[in-house]
Amino acid sequence: MSLSRMWKVLKKDLALGPRSPIFLWAIVLPFALTLIMQVAFGSLFDPEPRLGIVDEGDSEITASIEGMEGIELTLLDDAEELKAQVEANDLDAGLVLGVGFDDAVRSGEKPTLEFYISGESYASNRIILSVTTIDLVRELEGGEAPVTVDIVNFGRAGLPISVRLVPLLVFYALVIAGLFVPGSNIVEEKEQGTLMAMLVTPVKTAEVLLAKWLLGVILATILAVVTLALNGAVGPNWPHVVIVVIVAAMLSAMLGVVAGVFAKDSSIMFGIVKGTGIFLFAPALFYIFPEWPQWIAKIFPLYWIINPIWQVSVMGESISTVWGEIAVAIAITAALGALAWTLARRMQAQMAGQ
Amino acid sequence: MSRPISRPAIIGALLKKELTAYSRDFIYLGLTLVVLIMFPVLFHILPDSVDETITIAVSPPVEVLVADARDAFIAMGATEEQLAQLDELDLTEAEEGLLLVEFEDKEQMARVVEGTLEAWETEAGDLVLSDTEAGDEKPKDAERVNLDIGIAFPASFIADVAASKSGVSVTVYSDAHVPAEIQGAMRSFVRELAYQFAGRELPVDFPEEEAVVLGQDRLGDQVTLRERMRPMILFMILLMETFSMASLISTEVLQRTVTAVLVTPAKVGDFLAAKTIFGTFMSMSQALIMLALIGGLTAQNWSLVLVVLLMGAIMFTGVALFVGSAGKDFMGQLFYAMLFTVPLLIPTFSVLLPGSVASWVRVLPSYPIVDVLVGSMVYGATWAESWGSLAYAAVWLVVLYVAGLMALKRKVETL
Numbered sequence: 001m002s003l004s005r006m007w008k009v010l011k012k013d014l015a016l017g018p019r020s021p022i023f024l025w026a027i028v029l030p031f032a033l034t035l036i037m038q039v040a041f042g043s044l045f046d047p048e049p050r051l052g053i054v055d056e057g058d059s060e061i062t063a064s065i066e067g068m069e070g071i072e073l074t075l076l077d078d079a080e081e082l083k084a085q086v087e088a089n090d091l092d093a094g095l096v097l098g099v100g101f102d103d104a105v106r107s108g109e110k111p112t113l114e115f116y117i118s119g120e121s122y123a124s125n126r127i128i129l130s131v132t133t134i135d136l137v138r139e140l141e142g143g144e145a146p147v148t149v150d151i152v153n154f155g156r157a158g159l160p161i162s163v164r165l166v167p168l169l170v171f172y173a174l175v176i177a178g179l180f181v182p183g184s185n186i187v188e189e190k191e192q193g194t195l196m197a198m199l200v201t202p203v204k205t206a207e208v209l210l211a212k213w214l215l216g217v218i219l220a221t222i223l224a225v226v227t228l229a230l231n232g233a234v235g236p237n238w239p240h241v242v243i244v245v246i247v248a249a250m251l252s253a254m255l256g257v258v259a260g261v262f263a264k265d266s267s268i269m270f271g272i273v274k275g276t277g278i279f280l281f282a283p284a285l286f287y288i289f290p291e292w293p294q295w296i297a298k299i300f301p302l303y304w305i306i307n308p309i310w311q312v313s314v315m316g317e318s319i320s321t322v323w324g325e326i327a328v329a330i331a332i333t334a335a336l337g338a339l340a341w342t343l344a345r346r347m348q349a350q351m352a353g354q
Numbered sequence: 355m356s357r358p359i360s361r362p363a364i365i366g367a368l369l370k371k372e373l374t375a376y377s378r379d380f381i382y383l384g385l386t387l388v389v390l391i392m393f394p395v396l397f398h399i400l401p402d403s404v405d406e407t408i409t410i411a412v413s414p415p416v417e418v419l420v421a422d423a424r425d426a427f428i429a430m431g432a433t434e435e436q437l438a439q440l441d442e443l444d445l446t447e448a449e450e451g452l453l454l455v456e457f458e459d460k461e462q463m464a465r466v467v468e469g470t471l472e473a474w475e476t477e478a479g480d481l482v483l484s485d486t487e488a489g490d491e492k493p494k495d496a497e498r499v500n501l502d503i504g505i506a507f508p509a510s511f512i513a514d515v516a517a518s519k520s521g522v523s524v525t526v527y528s529d530a531h532v533p534a535e536i537q538g539a540m541r542s543f544v545r546e547l548a549y550q551f552a553g554r555e556l557p558v559d560f561p562e563e564e565a566v567v568l569g570q571d572r573l574g575d576q577v578t579l580r581e582r583m584r585p586m587i588l589f590m591i592l593l594m595e596t597f598s599m600a601s602l603i604s605t606e607v608l609q610r611t612v613t614a615v616l617v618t619p620a621k622v623g624d625f626l627a628a629k630t631i632f633g634t635f636m637s638m639s640q641a642l643i644m645l646a647l648i649g650g651l652t653a654q655n656w657s658l659v660l661v662v663l664l665m666g667a668i669m670f671t672g673v674a675l676f677v678g679s680a681g682k683d684f685m686g687q688l689f690y691a692m693l694f695t696v697p698l699l700i701p702t703f704s705v706l707l708p709g710s711v712a713s714w715v716r717v718l719p720s721y722p723i724v725d726v727l728v729g730s731m732v733y734g735a736t737w738a739e740s741w742g743s744l745a746y747a748a749v750w751l752v753v754l755y756v757a758g759l760m761a762l763k764r765k766v767e768t769l
Contacts, residue, residue: 123451
């Protein structure tokens with residue numbers, strides 16, 4: 001085994017990589033998926049009531065709502081624009097607070113409350129926005145409320161969907177960069193005959209495969225860390241995060257090498273990834289749906305790399321809390337390495353027979 | 355001397371060849387079958403109703419609160435009319451979307467909210483509590499009631515606030531995962547009840563209800579996720595076919611089998627016509643199968659839906675001609691196809707999200723197709739209401755189809 005020859009193969013792959021559309025997709029994906037998942041689907045899973053306000057007189061109501069959690073506030077300048085947005089269901093409700101509204105309430109003039117509701121707004125959102133607005137109007141009036149309301153919370157608050165989506169985003173970064181890139185790279189070399197050409201030089205099969213594996217590890221590590229950073233999941237314990245990500249990248253890249261060595265051509269490679277996709281993807285779903293029985297996730301191989309990333313990067317735990325999972329991930333990687341080597345010898349024999 | 359062969363016969367022979375090639379492409383054939391099975395299954399799993407209510411538990415029952423208040427009101431010299439109003443009290447009458455579940459015991463209610471006790475509603479409408487940790491069995495023919503919020507009123511709540519007593523306190527029990535805005539709304543709801551019982555009128559006037567609700571009021575008649583997904587699934591079927599059609603063309607260009615076809619009496623025009631017919635037929639037939647499986651055609655919308663599906667099928671065939679003409683290998687073609695199809699997919703997300711669509715999304719070629727599908731299948735739009743989008747779709751159809759046709763023609767002629 002020559003490290004220098006392996007490095008040369010890796011250098012060639014890194015230099016030629018950007019010409020490959022898969023390589024480019026792997027780089028673009030973390031940004032595109034973060035945008036789609038967090039911006040589009042994030043608001044889809046946990047929609048907040050949307051209130052628009054036209055405040056012509058610096059009302060205290062606006063200031064109070066601005067400070068409230070869970071209400072998406074949009075400030076507008078024009079009442080007609082507000083009504084148009086409410087009618088189009090861009091807002092669940094709209095409130096127009098004219099000049100002197102607060103003073104009129106305090107002086108008992110009983111001004112008309114210009115409050116509009118979208119016809120497509122859900123009943124629950126209508127209730128939330130209307131009772132909240134009325135309560136704020138009551139506060140403007142002054143005087144003590146006839147009742148004190150105490151809220152007693154049970155259990156721990158669940159994590160927002162934007163956080164629960166992080167394992168899914170990291171999964172895609174690992175699969176595309178770690179699995180797809182080295183896998184398809186090996187297959188392409190087989191299809192184009194460059195692998196055979198390389199093997200008639202002093203370069204050995206093991207050196208080629210290790211170079212491909214390293215390509216996957218490097219790319220998957222970088223893109224998984226970038227994905228975590230884009231989603232605000234790399235905190236002060238970043239060295240721990242990098243370590244668990246490297247372990248994850250090692251496993252996913254080894255899966256890519258196994259798939260690449262096994263697949264005869266690109267269609268079979270694609271079929272393997274598509275066919276095993278749900279099996280690989282499954283553990284990421286358990287973070288989106290925490291009410292599912294979590295033990296089921298442990299059946300799937302990528303659980304052992306997704307969970308350490310979740311615990312260390314998202315939950316901020318120390319790496320020592322996930323050493324068991326890391327050990328399992330390394331064991332799976334080693335087993336896959338042995339499988340890749342067996343398949344590689346078969347591939348070498350087939351190529352020699354051609 | 356051989357007999358001249360007609361153009362339809364040549365195109366027919368090419369179509370037969372296309373069908374054979376398609377049936378041999380196991381990857382895309384398999385994916386097509388998976389999609390045709392998976393999408394209807396997914397569709398039928400999706401909820402066909404919208405739960406827009408907030409369910410809250412209260413203790414003690416309203417009847418107990420009223421009975422207690424009645425005695426106090428009589429002692430305070432309330433009139434018969436005031437007492438009658440009290441007897442008819444319904445805490446949710448002014449709040450559509452609130453559902454009350456009443457508990458005799460506030461401790462039990464707190465345990466249900468906490469999750470250590472389960473609440474079940476029997477077919478007769480009775481509430482049954484079971485402690486599964488203590489070994490209680492689930493009641494038969496009963497449905498679990500999920501309660502995340504419980505309001506514990508003092509029994510003398512109404513009388514106390516009516517008498518302006520100080521120190522009246524209400525406890526709201528809540529599961530910690532209940533969003534802050536709902537917890538806040540419950541606080542406001544209880545306070546407003548107290549204001550009302552204390553006889554303090556609202557310091558504002560409200561306009562007429564008709565002037566408050568803007569747009570068609572869909573309260574209790576919201577569009578379900580299943581209804582929203584129907585046009586999205588049909589659109590996805592059309593789009594997915596781009597991949598397999600582009601793959602077939604790509605292989606033909608890459609392996610130069612097209613040059614073999616062109617040494618026969620077939621001309622480039624026949625080749626392009628066969629590709630167009632085959633691509634459109636495959637997309638359209640799959641969309642029709644999907645329509646049969648998930649439904650959605652009505653006596654009012656069938657013609658509009660079929661026409662827009664046909665337009666979509668031709669549009670995506672044009673895209674497939676363009677992508678396939680690049681003649682890339684399998685992986686290259688796959689990712690090249692994604693480059694074109696992912697942007698075209700963006701308008702389908704607008705189906706899932708509330709509100710109007712961003713102006714940049716409206717510019718995309720696939721938007722008018724999605725718009726007409728959603729309009730006709732979800733909101734009952736007619737031909738008259740859809741002609742603008744149809745015209746816009748037609749313009750894009752011509753642009754994309756001609757671009758695809760020209761790209762492939764040029765490629766074939768240069769091979």
